[in-house]
Amino acid sequence: MTDTTSAPSREKLLDIYRRAMLIHRSDERFRALLTQGKLAIVYYPVRGQEVVSAGMMAALNQDDYLITTYRGVADQLSKGIPSKLLWAEFTGRATGTCKGKGGPMHITHPETGVMVTTGVVGSGLPIANGLAISSQNRGDGKVTVVCFGDGASNIGAFHEAMNMAQLYKLPVIFLCSNNKYGEHTAFAAHTDSESIVSRAAGYGMRGVQCDGNDPVDMYNTAKEAVDRARRGEGPTLIEAMTFRMLGHLFGADFSYVPKELAEQGAREDPIPRFRQLLLDMQVPESELDAIVAAIEKEIDEAVEFALASPFPEVDELRFDVVKQEIAA
Ligand SMILES: Cc1ncc(C[n+]2csc(CCOP(=O)(O)OP(=O)(O)O)c2C)c(N)n1
Numbered sequence: 001m002t003d004t005t006s007a008p009s010r011e012k013l014l015d016i017y018r019r020a021m022l023i024h025r026s027d028e029r030f031r032a033l034l035t036q037g038k039l040a041i042v043y044y045p046v047r048g049q050e051v052v053s054a055g056m057m058a059a060l061n062q063d064d065y066l067i068t069t070y071r072g073v074a075d076q077l078s079k080g081i082p083s084k085l086l087w088a089e090f091t092g093r094a095t096g097t098c099k100g101k102g103g104p105m106h107i108t109h110p111e112t113g114v115m116v117t118t119g120v121v122g123s124g125l126p127i128a129n130g131l132a133i134s135s136q137n138r139g140d141g142k143v144t145v146v147c148f149g150d151g152a153s154n155i156g157a158f159h160e161a162m163n164m165a166q167l168y169k170l171p172v173i174f175l176c177s178n179n180k181y182g183e184h185t186a187f188a189a190h191t192d193s194e195s196i197v198s199r200a201a202g203y204g205m206r207g208v209q210c211d212g213n214d215p216v217d218m219y220n221t222a223k224e225a226v227d228r229a230r231r232g233e234g235p236t237l238i239e240a241m242t243f244r245m246l247g248h249l250f251g252a253d254f255s256y257v258p259k260e261l262a263e264q265g266a267r268e269d270p271i272p273r274f275r276q277l278l279l280d281m282q283v284p285e286s287e288l289d290a291i292v293a294a295i296e297k298e299i300d301e302a303v304e305f306a307l308a309s310p311f312p313e314v315d316e317l318r319f320d321v322v323k324q325e326i327a328a
């Protein structure tokens, strides 16, 4: 059971719960619509990893910067992209965050600090350093978070970015979700070190491993890293331990995951665990149900808005590509 002695306030925990349930119910809805044939997009499920994003984003300000990956829907929603705009972009509509020209793999929404979503594994880390350098130079007090996976930590760009961030004491947080798989390859088959976090020491960087399925541990770890970065005390590598409960992408095989590991993942499912934590704190069940009901309504409206929105006009291809042709 979670140690709540150093727990965030009730209000903050409910904020994290709302974010986690928004991720969870949106993820379920994406998969339901794909199953029903109402959507035809590439989709990377976040089932099992909801609390990592919810805890991290609850520790940030709206104007802090975020860089994420193809498995980024959890980060994007919990950072605050309005559901309607997110669904519209995922479904390629002109009303989306990138006018339907980015799609699920390239969600960008500077208004909520979501600066880059990339499918190139590991490529977000040096870009995060660039954003953090801009904040350091401007003195704007912003913190940059870059989300990536265990597999990405074996890409050269990870190591270059870690070294540079520590050298310049950049206000950046490297958030590695260790979900035990990189595509179809188990952690032990791609990495021989015991952990990712142990690598921080090699760069003189602060590194913290936490239980990414525990909202208290996840939030406290995230908050401390954010506070330090904002105070100018430099970067942190966070390794959030979690589990990808479904295949690499929607519809993908899962049979290579050992049964015992899948069962352990189900036992450690962060969603029922979070609800139980709140019930143990005497939060009324009706309050939790009301949060979920409001989320369902938000998603209903977002899906309706997205599917009723037009696709971009062909002429739109000319805009937002070269500087001279930025659309009005
Ligand atoms: C540079 C690069 N190499 C390979 C790939 C193919 N690829 C896509 S996802 C993925 C696995 C990444 O695993 P991890 O970083 O653990 O993230 P997860 O999918 O588990 O969230 C790979 C190898 C890619 N997209 N980019």
Ligand SMILES: [Mg+2]
Pocket: 149, 150, 151, 177, 178, 179, 180, 181, 182, 183
């Ligand atoms: Mg992984």
